[in-house]
Amino acid sequence: DFNFDEMRGLDQHLDSVGIPHRVRYFEGPHSWPPAGVMTEAVEWMELQAMRRRLIPLREGWVDSLFRRDVAVAESLEAAGDGFEAWRRYTAVSADYPGLRDVAAPAQQAERLGRDRRVRQAVDRYREVDRVYARYLTRVREFLLRVQAGDRPPGVKEGLQQLEVEKLRRQAADSSDPIGRGVAIRQLEQAFIAVAFYEPRGYLARGEAAKALALLELAEAIRPGRSPVCAARQQSLRLLGRDAEAGALSCGG
Numbered sequence: 678d679f680n681f682d683e684m685r686g687l688d689q690h691l692d693s694v695g696i697p698h699r700v701r702y703f704e705g706p707h708s709w710p711p712a713g714v715m716t717e718a719v720e721w722m723e724l725q726a727m728r729r730r731l732i733p734l735r736e737g738w739v740d741s742l743f744r745r746d747v748a749v750a751e752s753l754e755a756a757g758d759g760f761e762a763w764r765r766y767t768a769v770s771a772d773y774p775g776l777r778d779v780a781a782p783a784q785q786a787e788r789l790g791r792d793r794r795v796r797q798a799v800d801r802y803r804e805v806d807r808v809y810a811r812y813l814t815r816v817r818e819f820l821l822r823v824q825a826g827d828r829p830p831g832v833k834e835g836l837q838q839l840e841v842e843k844l845r846r847q848a849a850d851s852s853d854p855i856g857r858g859v860a861i862r863q864l865e866q867a868f869i870a871v872a873f874y875e876p877r878g879y880l881a882r883g884e885a886a887k888a889l890a891l892l893e894l895a896e897a898i899r900p901g902r903s904p905v906c907a908a909r910q911q912s913l914r915l916l917g918r919d920a921e922a923g924a925l926s927c928g929g
Contacts, residue, residue, distance in 0.1 A: 678705070678707045678862065678865070679707065681858075682810075682862060686806070688700040699772065701714050701717060721772065724772060724773075728774075743769070743776070743777045746765065746769045747766075747769055747781075747782055750762050750765035750782065754789070759794055759798075763789035767786040769786075770783035805855055808859055809863065815840070816866060820875055823875075829887045829891075830894070832893050835890070836894070841898055844860045844864050848860040848861045864898065864899075868899045871891040871894045872892065872898075872899070880911060885913075885916045888908070889916065892908050903927050
């Protein structure tokens with residue numbers, strides 16, 4: 678999800694200013710979380726309301742939630758995912774003070790925080806944060822060049838400037854899951870940038886040639902998306918290329 682790195686930054690900012698929060702990461706594309714994660718979110722808000730004595734304390738419910746959260750952290754560590762276990766233990770030690778004794782999960786979080794593999798994962802995430810931030814700058818600069826230029830870029834030129842082939846290779850590299858993840862998100866960020874907001878703006882201003890150039894690039898990055906196809910048809914018709922527009926089959 679192209680919002681993943683943004684949410685990581687928000688997570689770190691809220692940590693730095695001491696605002697209670699919990700961010701849950703889950704596998705998947707740009708979509709609503711699974712029902713279980715949504716349930717966790719409501720449970721977390723209920724738990725914080727009980728900590729602040731805004732609603733009645735339900736001891737049995739709190740105890741079951743605490744035991745479940747600790748068990749999840751333990752199972753992650755047992756499965757070899759020390760980094761995610763560290764995050765879960767850290768969350769437990771932040772969420773339950775005043776409701777349960779959090780000394781044990783806090784100690785586990787501190788222990789894992791010293792683990793070499795966990796520190797390496799933390800460092801790797803910091804590195805890819807910088808990589809992603811630089812890529813956002815690259816995308817913005819590309820869009821500014823399109824805006825300022827008289828000639829819309831060709832697909833090949835756009836793919837080169839957005840480093841699409843390089844990112845595809847990185848996204849296929851299963852030996853580096855964190856690097857693979859950021860490459861996938863960079864590709865999705867590039868696609869979103871040229872597929873939706875920018876072309877809509879050009880179409881609204883009557884600049885169909887620039888809109889079409891970006892949409893053709895979007896098609897090359899992520900083929901077969903029906904909204905992109907429909908916008909390409911609109912651009913072609915505005916340019917008087919009705920036969921080409923009619924030849925496109927956009928599906929549902």
